[in-house]
Amino acid sequence: MIKKIKGTQDILPEETPQWVALENLIRRIMDRYNFRELRTPIFEQTQLFARGIGQLTDIVSKEMYTFLDRGKKQLTLKPEMTAPIMRAYIENKLYAKAPMNKLFYIAPLFRQENPQAGRLRQFHQFGAETLGTPDPLADAEIIDLTLTVFNEIGLKNLSLRINSVGDPVCRSPYKKQLQDYILPKLDQYCPYCQRRYEENPLRILDCKNPTCARLNRDAPKLTDNLCDECNRHYLKVKDQLKLLGIPFVEDPYLVRGLDYYTRTVFEITSDALGAQNAICGGGRYDLLANELSGPETPAVGFAAGMERLLMVMEQQKIQLQAPARLDVFLAALGENAKKETLKWLKRLRSEGFSAETDFLDRSIKAQMREANRQKARFVLILGDNELKQNRFSVKLMDKGEQLNIPLNEVISFLKEQNKK
């Protein structure tokens, strides 16, 4: 048997309504916040991610699906959306059409990691990016937007953590300061942290190894060493969150994995998930456009994991949409009646009813069972008796009643019933 690729999932018909409902809700809210959808190709030149996300990040160094096409071009299935959005923004010169662009996406992404609860090789994210302003109000709007989506879904027990990672001006002296603090105890840190020491000492701060966390307790904090501008920015973001009534926790150890972040970073986690408990992450990335040879474009955005959201929703028994119900099941008995079924189905469907019949030549009993299985509201029975009288037997499945309705009145009868 040929099986699906490890870490991928079939989304079965019983699950798709929940997906579609979630997507619709996201689109409605994006519309209210005036973000517009941008769709980009499923693959890109590998260079885009290598330069945009950073060579040293886990995503680029070991998780990308990269391959050569027939022209020996190196391509990569997109592992995240911020770089492609920025590429499209630069390539299509959106900055020239408007001084500021608010964009959103819903897209499948690919990372070659070992799957586990809440982690897949093909997964889906939705997200939004505000391009073209350094204003802390934009940071706050992005955070408010994500929480609005989660609140309207009805999610409970989320927590928002925020931090500022500064900019190159304040980060490099701080890096040195941090390395000076760590160096005397470097041999006590875990092997991963020892490796991070040279390349990315900031990441040592959010190591979850208990020993490392203990050693980090008295480490200098970047938030205490921000330059004036970064500090003012961070204060304004926090002010706005307070004004909006959004509860948050400052986490000086929150350091996000991708290289392009500057200033604001944030993460939203749910206690309903396993080890992979982040449902949303984001922040400001003022330098990415430059990195990709575009015009200087301060930007802020977020990405949220759809599968993880759906997992939390399932745990919290949140159903965005009532399960689908069939309006009408047409049960036909005998050759003469069967000849008429498709014509009647077409009529019912053109009147807006969902309608189905039996294609397996089954008994009336089996057809009724099928109608019940599909939660049909009405069953129209057409047999020899009905044909003789030019009438349908109409069974109201919820009540168990059965009526006799002339053929030419059945549509208006069903419409009348529908109003109740």
Place this chain on the structure above:
RNA sequence: GUGAGUGUAGCUCAGUUGGUUAGAGCACCAGAUUGUGGCUCUGGGGGUCGUGGGUUCAAUUCCCAUCACUCACCCCA
């Protein structure tokens, strides 16, 4: 890449201290009700016990290997 756990019916799982025809619940089909669903009752179909090898008179059970899945580490959505 590393570690642990699990593979028995469509699904969830029992079970066999190695022994003839491998079980339950749910689901499916049929009958009780020969033109009527849900509830109930009765019956039925469906399994190379993940795969390959070894030990044995005999393996679904023990041993080895292998594959798949799951969870976790790293990191992330």
